[in-house]
Amino acid sequence: MQALLCQLAFAEGGRIKIVSSATFAPLIRQVALFRGLSPTTLDQLGVNHVIRSVEEGSFFFQQGDACRHLYVLAQGRVKITQITADGQQVVLRLIMPGQTFGSIAVLRPESDYPASALAMEDSTALAWDSAFLRGLAQREPSLNLNLMDLMRIHIEEMQARFREVATEKVEQRLAQTLLRLAAQTGKRQPDGHVTIDLRLTRQDLAEMIGTTLYSVSRLLSSWERRGLISTGRESVAVLNPHGLVSIAEDLDRKE
Amino acid sequence: MQALLCQLAFAEGGRIKIVSSATFAPLIRQVALFRGLSPTTLDQLGVNHVIRSVEEGSFFFQQGDACRHLYVLAQGRVKITQITADGQQVVLRLIMPGQTFGSIAVLRPESDYPASALAMEDSTALAWDSAFLRGLAQREPSLNLNLMDLMRIHIEEMQARFREVATEKVEQRLAQTLLRLAAQTGKRQPDGHVTIDLRLTRQDLAEMIGTTLYSVSRLLSSWERRGLISTGRESVAVLNPHGLVSIAEDLDRKE
């Protein structure tokens, strides 16, 4: 384990801090993956993890690394990405605190991570050894069921995104994505608007929907002119969700 | 169960035959999902299934149906599809004999199938009740592990396809898909060529990669002119795999 940490720190320039583990006991009880587990098991989970802090721009793991740990994000934001041979990147998932990533690790002791986990800001995650979790799952069937349910959700999300990118126009996909982000993580402001406090660049949004940062910028500008949203550097506020819905459903072709 | 069969038969016009179950015992032992299970369990699986035959063009299940069964295809070919609000279709998977589909059913008693399973030719599948399988999994942890492994493979496939459709051109995706089909199900002919005996229309290929049948037709014609493949009605033979690889990797832009 220590070897892995050092290797990653070296490879990516990430600074690794080891933090007191008592801090995170409440978090563990809220994680979907650990729902319904016995107090004994939860205690074991509270003891047998490692805390990893990774600074912005560094990786928790990279595509192709041997996958030996499952992570739960405690603070920060992480994006799960794949890079193509010619350097293009796609964003598969955004991870918020309390969410699980690297769960492939539990299944196959000898496989590699199929994607990379990049910290979008300084982030801290709890890491469990996959062999330890496999042992735990033998005594706690709920753990397996929870894990399968996470995988099911993940499959359905990827299927939906594949369908979207295969059938819908950039305009629709972007509107859809903004609505989804607003619903998941947006915060309602005193003035009634919903802001997405995620700091996503135009580039990030482009990689989530399979387009270029230029197309994203053009669309956001035009929507701002129409009063649907208000944009800022690395931020978007949704002013008129209904307008975005009609774009997402392609109800307003040609005006 | 009988009610479900009748309902589906009615809804889709599918003709349902109930066949002797002894026929399929050897198949069950070869299915990846059932690998490593005890002989006792395999016997139980051999007894507690239902055999469903569905004729070409009918559905084993449709998007939104309550999902109560897991299927293993015994003969025929099935495609797993999703349909968009405006009638466009995408093909998520092709199922060949021995492969499992509808596996989401096992996890959530009360959920719906997220996609449809359409018989591309007259097909027969074994169906297990999801409650029965959940019970079985409590005594056979291997079943859970196998299922999770299938799900892992499925996730990685969908991630790869998302990356492709988000970053690659139609040309590359089509070449990639032909190579994949040739590797998975192609048969080497006496003359050394590899034919894909799947009967896939241009439309099917288009729905697999997110394009139109016209683009597929144009590309296949041009590749045939260049001697890379030989095409026929609902069939393709790969003559020069290496040429397709260089197209898939975009090594020959502009000639």
Next chain:
DNA sequence: CGGCCTATTGAAGCTCGTCAATTCGTGTGG
């Protein structure tokens, strides 16, 4: 203030989708 990352916008061009017309191939029924 200067440097760097992010964002905007225009212009040009290419890929791809769309529509329409036609041909090809397969199975059916007279």
Next chain:
DNA sequence: CCACACGAATTGACGAGCTTCAATAGGCCG
């Protein structure tokens, strides 16, 4: 057995949508 019908496939023309490149402006931090 041939003619016909129907689905599958081909091909051309056109244009919309999107990417690409380049130039410029904006915002934030040291």
